[in-house]
Amino acid sequence: MPTYELVAGVHADTVSYSGTAARYVPALGTYALTATEANVQIQVYNSYTLAKMFVRVDTNSRNGTDVLVLRVNSANTSVTVTATGPITGTLEDTTNTAAVVSGDLLTTRILPGTSTSGLLNCNIISYTQATATPNALIASTNAAGAAISAAFTRSIPFSILGIQTTETKVQYTWRTTGIFELLRIYVSANATTTASSLFFRQNAANTTVTVAPGAGLTGEFEDTLNTVTITAGDEINFRVTVGATGALTVHIVQIQGRTLTAPWVAADAGGVTITLTTTDIFNVVESQLGFPSTPTESLYQLKTRSAYTAQNMQANAGANTSSTNGLVRLRVNTADSTMLVTVTASTTGIFEDTSNTVAIVSGNLINYSIDGTAGTGTITFHIFGIQEAVAGSATGILVDWNANGDFTDDLDDITGHVISARWRRGRDAES
Numbered sequence: 001m002p003t004y005e006l007v008a009g010v011h012a013d014t015v016s017y018s019g020t021a022a023r024y025v026p027a028l029g030t031y032a033l034t035a036t037e038a039n040v041q042i043q044v045y046n047s048y049t050l051a052k053m054f055v056r057v058d059t060n061s062r063n064g065t066d067v068l069v070l071r072v073n074s075a076n077t078s079v080t081v082t083a084t085g086p087i088t089g090t091l092e093d094t095t096n097t098a099a100v101v102s103g104d105l106l107t108t109r110i111l112p113g114t115s116t117s118g119l120l121n122c123n124i125i126s127y128t129q130a131t132a133t134p135n136a137l138i139a140s141t142n143a144a145g146a147a148i149s150a151a152f153t154r155s156i157p158f159s160i161l162g163i164q165t166t167e168t169k170v171q172y173t174w175r176t177t178g179i180f181e182l183l184r185i186y187v188s189a190n191a192t193t194t195a196s197s198l199f200f201r202q203n204a205a206n207t208t209v210t211v212a213p214g215a216g217l218t219g220e221f222e223d224t225l226n227t228v229t230i231t232a233g234d235e236i237n238f239r240v241t242v243g244a245t246g247a248l249t250v251h252i253v254q255i256q257g258r259t260l261t262a263p264w265v266a267a268d269a270g271g272v273t274i275t276l277t278t279t280d281i282f283n284v285v286e287s288q289l290g291f292p293s294t295p296t297e298s299l300y301q302l303k304t305r306s307a308y309t310a311q312n313m314q315a316n317a318g319a320n321t322s323s324t325n326g327l328v329r330l331r332v333n334t335a336d337s338t339m340l341v342t343v344t345a346s347t348t349g350i351f352e353d354t355s356n357t358v359a360i361v362s363g364n365l366i367n368y369s370i371d372g373t374a375g376t377g378t379i380t381f382h383i384f385g386i387q388e389a390v391a392g393s394a395t396g397i398l399v400d401w402n403a404n405g406d407f408t409d410d411l412d413d414i415t416g417h418v419i420s421a422r423w424r425r426g427r428d429a430e431s
Helices: none
Strands: 003-009 023-025 048-060 065-072 075-084 089-100 105-112 120-131 136-148 153-156 172-174 178-192 197-202 205-211 219-230 234-241 245-258 261-274 281-283 308-320 326-332 335-343 349-353 358-360 365-370 379-390 396-400 407-412 418-425 428-430
Touching: 003 136, 003 261, 003 379, 048 065, 048 075, 065 089, 065 120, 075 089, 075 120, 136 178, 136 261, 172 261, 172 308, 172 379, 178 197, 178 205, 197 219, 197 245, 234 245, 261 308, 308 326, 308 335, 326 358, 326 379, 335 349, 335 358
Parallel strands: none
Antiparallel strands: 003 120, 023 105, 048 089, 048 120, 065 075, 065 105, 136 245, 153 234, 172 234, 178 219, 178 245, 197 205, 197 234, 205 219, 261 379, 281 365, 308 349, 308 358, 308 379, 326 335, 326 365, 396 407, 407 418, 418 428
């Protein structure tokens, strides 16, 4: 059974929970807090088992306990951890599970148990997603909402829902084959007087996978009909065109891939500019991209809870005047792995390591790093990414075309290709 990680992450010391009111966090994408649960609900389109909740606490000055719980359709599940002030580090629930079905909505809720004051900063909340068939969820989230002005056309990366005028800066290179489908957008405010459109993009071109929020309409919009086949080397991202007059405020863009790989992407649409120094700097694998000046690696480490092969690492540099090559790595248990992307000095674009792979086992601690190498000038990064290749294989989907067993096809559930065909002639069956 394929098992993927659902990760919501952020760089350290940027998001604080305080007070006594409930706050909600998306289950996938960029970790951020909102008082409105609908703004961060991720929808699932298949049956899953969610388990192994993992929370990394950065700082904690709370004066009691806070409860973090997986929510399904705005109701608490048994998957939960308790943060007790002033304890920091990792919190886990490795016992409880939650079953979800197509149409369910996922969030994480934080609610004080006994705390009344102080701050709780979490960098990562993650779960495992076990599925009967390969279905990887991908989401760009923004708890506060991204307000996009009238008549603007802007590109959106994976993970963080932000906007960029130059599409190449937010493109992610897909290195396997898959079918992408079930595009969904959540709009909280809409002052437009004509319809807007959002497309899943392939090689800087619109695909048939699209949604069109009507003038002035809010809520969720879905494309449950169209699909697009992605092949190795395709550049993919989202793109929105806003209708006339008023702005459109978007919180979630998500899509599903029928694939045995899923991206771990740390992104910032506007880019994060750094000058290389002799100090290593770190980032969470699925998150908003950001590099604090005094990094502590443990704050950025995701604990994996299944076996994966990490492959196809990449970094997207939108501007670069650095005199020194930037060395972007995947780190495992505070050690450099063989996966290394070299961002050539004073050169922009997507840089990749398509040769090396790393075997990840349950319990490994992983994160991105930029090796400490002093230089002059700056590099503006927009995306770090790898693909997690999960264990499993394509399985057949039986299609009974006329509902009486006369004509049936066995379809590959990733590509949709016919594995075998079978028909009956009188009392005999042939294939």
